[in-house]
Amino acid sequence: MIIKAPIDLELTQVSGQTSQPPWKYIDDSYSDLVCIDGEPSIFNVKQTDEYVDFTYTGNVSEKTAIENVKKIYDLDFDLDKFYKYLDSYDELKDMSKFCNGLRLFQAKDPFECIISSICSANNSIKRWTKSIDDMKLKWGRNFNDYYSFPNPSNFKELYLDDDEELLNEGNIKNNNLKSCGVGYRAPYMRKASDIFTLEIDLSDIYKMSYDEAFETILEVPGVGPKVADCILLYGFGFRQAFPSDVWIKRIVSYLYFDGKDIKVEKVREFGMDEFGDYAGYVQLYMFHYARMSGLMDKLKK
DNA sequence: AACCAGGACTCTG
DNA sequence: CAGAGTCCTGGT
The missing domain is CATH 1.10.340.30 (Hypothetical protein; domain 2)
Incomplete structure (x- = not known):
């Protein structure tokens, strides 16, 4: 069935989020084993237009299966509203273009x-x-x-x-x-x-x-702090976490502190204060924006 | 083939 | 307490 929430499945799968490795990719669809209260089920998701086409096998109710797939791909998160938020800040307004449809990839385990x-x-x-x-x-x-x-x-x-x-x-x-x-x-x-x-x-x-x-x-x-976040x-699902590593430090420093070298610990505090419940998403988008836009190459030197 | 990237931990001052 | 050195592996 189609779940009407816009997503870029491939981007979400390959974005390196540490919930799990990417799912098995066969014939344009991603599938993996999801255990629900100990009951094994195979979930299959496929990009159809801007949405997810979801099917599953296993002895679980449709309602439960849908709840779980929504949780894993964070499909209840309002991306449009988030993009309006990003667009309203000079430092963030390019990001939605480079990461359109990227969502949190949440743990199944x-x-x-x-x-x-x-x-x-x-x-x-x-x-x-x-x-x-x-x-x-x-x-x-x-x-x-x-x-x-x-x-x-x-x-x-x-x-x-x-x-x-x-x-x-x-x-x-x-x-x-x-x-x-x-x-x-x-x-x-x-x-x-x-x-x-x-x-x-x-x-x-x-x-x-x-x-x-x-x-x-x-x-x-x-x-440590980065892995904990x-x-x-x-x-x-703690969205207020802002996992801060050397890359996020370089990006935050470039966007907000005129390139000045700041402590990773300060970057974490800054991110949590500045972005609140959007902190996790902003971190995700910052990293991929930097990758896709060439900012990362620029910051390497 | 030597050297580097990437966080957490341990040791030092 | 901050700063420096070390850990392992795969990539250059």
Whole structure:
């Protein structure tokens, strides 16, 4: 069925949001496994004019399926209103042209988002998405050749590297975290899964205020301010998060501070104060505007 | 083949 | 407390 909310699906898929890697792309449509209360379902989305054509298989009601696809692609967000907001500021008014139809790509599995976000730190989009896809293939459950992301209790049992696997198994079958190319992040990930099985209940995060959730998620090893904001934005829908890294710093500095070098921490505060509940979207649009408009190349020097 | 990009963490002053 | 150095991998 067509869901009447304008979107650019491809742009949304390839924009590197750390909720998850892009979905499987076959015959102009994107599909992936979505588990709803433990019930596996295959979601399929296809660009039709400016809208999404959505189909699914699995034992879930149509109402529930639609709720979930709307959540993942943030289809209830009013893009037109957001574009009016962008257009009303000199610094932001070019952005909607370069990113038309870009929406938040929200987590279908918050734990997958946490590991993806840890994996994305000091890394490239291409590399972290491949690592996550590798993990799904190795340790996820297979439903018709779609793979779930392993849950925290599966995850904490994984070996870190070849040495540990050899010691325990007597041979190496690349059945360890480092074999997915995550490097020094492997111990962070395993400790993180420990925390989410023992100390933090994922469902509690939804009930917290932004500040409380930020402080809580910062306790997780491998999670600093940037990664915490990605987790809160893409994993838990906290739109007021403004994930700030070197690129956002360069862009904000160029647009608002006359190119002056500012601390990333200040950029985060600035973004949250200035943009409020649009902070997450503005961050997303800034990054892609910079990519598409050539501003990024200009700022490299 | 040496060098660089990318956040979090740890160590130093 | 700020600033510097280190971590791993894939790309040049």
